[in-house]
Structure formats: structure tokens, C-alpha cells
Amino acid sequence: MTDVPEIDLSDLAVLRDLAAAYAPAREKSPVARLLVPGLGHLWAVTRYEEARAALADPRLEINSGSFLRPDVPEHCVRYMRTMSEMNGPEHTRLRRLVAPAFTPRKAVEFAPRIEAVVDRLLAELPGQEADLLAHFARPLPMEVICELVGIPAADRPAWREYGVAVASGHGEAFKEALPAIIEGAKKAIAEARATPSANVVSDLARIAGEDGDRLSDDELVTMVWLLVLAGQTPANLIANALVTLFAHPDQLAALRADPALMPRAVEELARWCTPQIMTVPRFAAQDVEIGGVRIPRGEPVTVSVAAANRDPRVFDEPDRFDITREPVPHLGFGHGPHFCVGAGLARVETGVALGALLRRFPGMEIKGEPAYLPDPGTLRLAALPVALG
Numbered sequence: 001m002t003d004v005p006e007i008d009l010s011d012l013a014v015l016r017d018l019a020a021a022y023a024p025a026r027e028k029s030p031v032a033r034l035l036v037p038g039l040g041h042l043w044a045v046t047r048y049e050e051a052r053a054a055l056a057d058p059r060l061e062i063n064s065g066s067f068l069r070p071d072v073p074e075h076c077v078r079y080m081r082t083m084s085e086m087n088g089p090e091h092t093r094l095r096r097l098v099a100p101a102f103t104p105r106k107a108v109e110f111a112p113r114i115e116a117v118v119d120r121l122l123a124e125l126p127g128q129e130a131d132l133l134a135h136f137a138r139p140l141p142m143e144v145i146c147e148l149v150g151i152p153a154a155d156r157p158a159w160r161e162y163g164v165a166v167a168s169g170h171g172e173a174f175k176e177a178l179p180a181i182i183e184g185a186k187k188a189i190a191e192a193r194a195t196p197s198a199n200v201v202s203d204l205a206r207i208a209g210e211d212g213d214r215l216s217d218d219e220l221v222t223m224v225w226l227l228v229l230a231g232q233t234p235a236n237l238i239a240n241a242l243v244t245l246f247a248h249p250d251q252l253a254a255l256r257a258d259p260a261l262m263p264r265a266v267e268e269l270a271r272w273c274t275p276q277i278m279t280v281p282r283f284a285a286q287d288v289e290i291g292g293v294r295i296p297r298g299e300p301v302t303v304s305v306a307a308a309n310r311d312p313r314v315f316d317e318p319d320r321f322d323i324t325r326e327p328v329p330h331l332g333f334g335h336g337p338h339f340c341v342g343a344g345l346a347r348v349e350t351g352v353a354l355g356a357l358l359r360r361f362p363g364m365e366i367k368g369e370p371a372y373l374p375d376p377g378t379l380r381l382a383a384l385p386v387a388l389g
Contacts, residue, residue, distance in 0.1 A: 004293055006033045007044070009376035018277060018376075019319070022046055022307035030291030034302070036376055042281055042300040043293070046307035048314040048331070050291045056336030060282035060301055061087045071171070076178050078218060082226040084280070084338065091337060097215055098223060098341060101203040107344035110148070114349055117143045118356045125388070129367070133384040137238040137353070138163065141231040144349055149224055150188045150199040159184065167232050185224035189217060200227070230342055234349045236275035236380045241266075241354055243370045243381065244273045244321060251323050256358055262351045265323035269350070270332030272321050277306040278377040279334065305331045306379075363389020 005025040008014060014021040025032040026046040034044045045051045054060055062085055072080055083094045121136050121143065130136075142163030146156050158180065165177035185201075192202040204215055204223060215223065245252040255265050281300035288295045295301055309330050310318040316325075329335075333343035340346065357364065367385040 004029050004031055004033050006035065008035045010035060010037045012374060015374045015376060016372075018306045018379075019310055022304055023310065026307050026311065029293065031293040031295075032304070034376075039281075039300075042302055043290075043295055044278070044302050044304045044307075045290055046304045046311075047291065048308045048311035051303045051305075051308040051331060052335050054282070054290060054301065054303055055279070055331070055334060055338065057282075057288070058088065059285050059288050061285050062280060062338070063283055071175050073175060073179055076182055079182055079222045079225050082222055082229070083341070084226065084230075093213070094215075094219065095337065095341070097207060097213065098204060100207050101200050102341050102344060104344040104347075106203075107348045110345065111348050111352060113147050114144055114352045115356070117147060118353055122356060122360055128388050129385065130388065131383050131385050132242065132357075133235070133239050133381055136357075137235045137384065138167065138232075140238070140353060141234045141349070142228070144234075144345075145227050145231045148200040148227060148345075149185065150191060150197060150201055151184060155184065162228070163232065166228055167235070181225060181228055182221060185221045186217075188224065189220050227342070230340065233275055233340075234346050234353075236378065237270065237273070237346065237350050238353050239381045239384050240273035240275060240379055241269040241350065242357070242384065242386075243366065244269060245354075246366050248321050251321060252358075255323055255354075256362070259355055259358075261323055262355055263347070264325070264327060265354075266347050266351045267327050267330065268321065268323050268325050270347075271309045271315070271328075271330035273379060274305055274309065274330075274332035275379050276332070276334075276377075277304070277379050279303045279305060303331065361388045363387075365389060 005028050007021055007025055022032070030045060030047040030050040032044045032046050034042050036042060045054045083091055083098070086094065117140065121140055125135055139160050142160050143156065146159050151159055162177040162181055165171075165173035166181075168174060188201050189205065192199065192205045196202040196206060201220065201224065204220055207214070245255065251265075255261050279302050281302045284295045284297050284299055284301060286297050288301075290301070309315070309332065312318050315328060333340040333346070365387045367387055370384065371382045373380050373382050
């Protein structure tokens with residue numbers, strides 16, 4: 001039996017440098033025990049190969065009741081249980097129906113519309129000094145979602161506010177935003193059925209499986225909600241990426257000199273500073289052994305993406321940030337049945353946003369020391385003040 005190390009995620013020193021905290025634990029064992037404020041103890045897989053296997057293991061199930069929350073209005077609850085909370089055939093069916101609308105090719109085809117949104121947001125920045133998190137990185141994903149869903153231009157300022165409320169995850173603003181998002185989704189779906197156009201909702205409404213199966217209206221509304229929820233990820237990835245690039249001026253200079261490196265840079269950034277540093281816990285449906293460690297039935301298991309993406313067994317010099325690195329399938333977007341369905345879109349969105357910022361503001365500098373929020377599950381900044389130059 002492997003001796004399992006423990007990591008206390010209530011320790012602010014640990015949260016300030018998670019990569020350093022996980023490294024000795026990873027070398028000692030492929031699995032650690034985490035003490036997480038509010039959650040108690042859970043098992044964390046820290047090595048790459050074991051992490052990939054765990055993310056694809058059907059014996060580790062996502063809790064289908066995790067979407068229930070007291071601040072969701074009752075009439076909205078039916079739309080809250082997304083693919084992210086499903087397992088087995090139920091999840092497989094939905095994944096099969098929605099995947100054609102989210103292929104990498106579709107994401108690339110959508111790039112010009114993302115570029116237009118990026119250019120507009122950059123033109124609206126409030127001055128030569130700005131908080132790029134508040135004024136660019138956060139509003140961008142919701143603007144892109146509005147393009148994907150087909151939200152009319154007149155409604156988009158309100159949807160920006162919804163995005164801020166959803167990112168907060170609770171409170172009165174969240175409770176008010178949720179019904180409005182649901183109603184907006186229903187309107188967009190009705191429009192897509194009446195007059196199909198070049199957006200994801202029209203694609204999803206049109207797609208049928210080999211057996212003629214289609215998404216129901218409720219499932220389409222739920223898919224829009226998942227887009228809104230998961231679509232917040234690029235905001236944190238873009239902000240984290242900027243901090244990382246400016247902390248590595250040689251890599252920043254290389255990317256400025258050769259913009260063709262951007263796709264490879266996005267992969268390295270997703271490995272190095274992915275927002276999702278810990279996956280949603282799975283629960284062992286039976287006793288499971290991971291890397292010689294027995295996980296009893298019913299206990300929660302997470303994958304430490306931050307640790308697995310720095311595993312020296314897989315990544316050469318894993319603590320070196322290198323945008324020319326030969327790509328290795330990192331876990332920044334997950335793996336297995338729950339691999340992020342919007343990963344292609346997130347990659348394109350991040351690349352377009354970073355490219356536009358570096359071109360438009362060659363003298364840009366980050367002001368002060370970037371401050372990350374003390375969150376053991378998500379790597380995210382409190383703000384990103386810059387001088388645009």
C-alpha cells in the first residue's frame with residue numbers, strides 16, 4: 001500500500017504556489033489526500049497517466065445531484081442538470097448529439113466573428129490604463145456566446161451583466177440572471193427553428209442521430225445554459241495567459257516575433273496556467289485502486305490538473321514554460337467522456353484574443369503584482385490592471 005501524502009488547501013502558502021505544493025506529493029505517490037475548506041478530505045490523483053485513466057474510468061461517477069442549489073428558482077431547476085452532471089448512456093447520447101456542432105473545424109470557421117467581437121471590445125477600453133479582466137477578458141466569452149446562440153444585439157448588454165452574475169455563482173444577481181438566460185435561450189431556439197441561421201443553436205436544433213434522435217427543447221435550453229456556464233473559462237485562461245507571458249519576456253518576444261506560434265503557445269498556456277486546476281469530484285461507485293492506493297466506495301476523487309500537467313514522467317522539463325514545446329496531450333481541457341466539448345472554441349477564442357492584444361498594444365505592461373484569488377479549484381485573478389502603451 002502506497003503511503004499517501006496530505007496537502008492542506010486551507011494553507012494560503014500552499015495556494016500561492018500549488019505547483020510547488022503538489023510536486024513532492026506527486027513524487028511520493030500518484031494519489032494524495034487533500035483537505036479542502038468546505039469539502040473536507042478528498043482523494044486527488046497527481047500523476048499524468050493515473051489522472052488520464054481516472055478521468056476515463058466509468059467506476060468514478062459525477063454526482064448527478066451536484067447541480068441542485070438553493071438559489072436556483074424552482075422553474076429553472078429542470079434546465080440545470082447539464083451533460084457535466086451525467087454519466088453512462090445518458091451522457092453518451094447527449095454528447096453524440098452535440099459534438100458535431102463543436103468540432104475544431106467549426107471553431108475555426110467561427111474565428112472571424114470572434115475577431116470582430118475582440119476588436120469591438122478593445123475599441124471600447126476606457127483609456128490607456130484599464131483592468132483587462134473586467135473590461136476585456138470577462139465580457140469576451142459572453143459576447144462570443146451571444147454570437148453562438150444568436151442573441152440579438154439589443155439584448156447583449158444585459159447578457160454581459162448575466163455573465164458577471166453567473167461568474168459570481170450566487171446571490172441576488174445570479175437568481176435574477178438565471179431566468180433571463182433561460183427565457184433568452186427559449187427565444188433563440190424558437191427563432192432558430194423558424195429561421196435557421198449560422199449559429200450553434202440552429203446547428204443543434206438541426207442535428208439528428210443515426211436513429212433520428214434529436215435534442216428536445218428542454219435539452220436545447222440546458223445546452224445554452226451549459227454554454228453560459230462553461231463559457232466563462234476562456235476569461236480566466238486569457239487573463240492567466242497574459243500574466244504568464246509577461247512573466248516570461250523571452251517567450252513573449254518570441255510570440256510577438258512569430259505569431260504563427262500562437263496555436264502551440266495556447267497549448268502550452270493551457271498546460272501551464274489552466275483555470276481548472278482541480279476537476280469536479282467523481283465518486284467511487286465501488287472500491288477502486290489508483291496507482292496502488294485503494295479508494296473506498298462512495299468517496300470523492302478529483303484530478304489535480306495542476307500536478308498532472310507538470311508530471312516529469314510525461315513532460316520534458318515540466319517547470320519550464322516554452323511556447324515551442326512539442327505538444328503533448330495535457331489535461332487542461334480534461335480527458336475522457338467529459339473532455340470539454342467547447343475546447344476547440346476556447347482554443348480559438350484564446351488565440352484570437354491574445355493575438356489582437358499583442359498586435360494592438362505593443363507597449364502594453366502589467367501594472368503591479370498580479371493577485372490571484374485563494375481558490376484551490378480555479379486559478380483566477382482578482383483583477384488585471386495594465387498600461388496599454
